Amino acid sequence: MGWHVRNPNLRWPVTLPDSIREQPVVSVGRRAKYLLINLPAGALIVHLGMSGSLRIADPNAAPGKHDHVDLLFTPDTVLRYNDPRRFGSIHWQRNPVMEHPLLRALGPEPLGLEFDGAYLKRQARGRRVGVKNFIMDAHVVVGVGNIYANEALFLSGLRPTARAGRVTRAGYERLATAIRRVLGNAIAMGGTTLRDFVNSDGNPGYFQQSLYVYGRAGEPCRLCATPLKGIRTGQRASVFCPTCQAAGNFGGRDV
């Protein structure tokens, strides 16, 4: 697989070895939010950050402003990496790929078998961090970004600031279920488009129509009409319903 780096200044400098030019793509995969383009000797690890995208392009087409990297598959097929904010990254890792520092310490996949309420309860023992920051920690579970963390906490009736170690087993059963449900629904609806996101079909997602709390601070709760409250936790916007996510409720509730 050939490559051409136009601007190496992504989150980390992009440095790819010439040796991979000889190698065919064997398969593609994913771990957390990292895409894995597998070659015989290792893998390209690609993260799209906040604003990245990959598009098939004609190699002769003039690159756009933020088309930083081309991955060349055939003489007339290029996969073009575009990322206005450059929060994304591209690394090469020789086998075994999971030994890469970015991958080796990641928690389980939220839609996988080992992720459930018992797992979360076990991991939360003794932790004083807020439950929202806790589930956004990739060492605990991967894939739960800010939008989906807010939504999952609403669905399980837990306040974002509830100390992780105080949430009960029942609370974590609800939360694990809510995380799987939110992610599953979002995937089924093509993702969440707040501004200009388009999914791999080139279409915007429409999960944003299903949002209960994210981006709705000050607006009425869709269940009880109480004005939603916006706060900041861990430098990120958190929104919750003071009624549906009552302070001191560590067991959650079903919505």
Add this chain to the structure above:
DNA sequence: ATAGTCACCTGAGCGC
């Protein structure tokens, strides 16, 4: 080990 903060970056939105 844990918790909290900072940094990276651009484009959109807003007030003037």
Add this chain to the structure above:
DNA sequence: TGCGCTCAGGTGACTA
């Protein structure tokens, strides 16, 4: 029309 400011977010690095 333009200028400057604020905000958004994934996640590793850093500090205490």
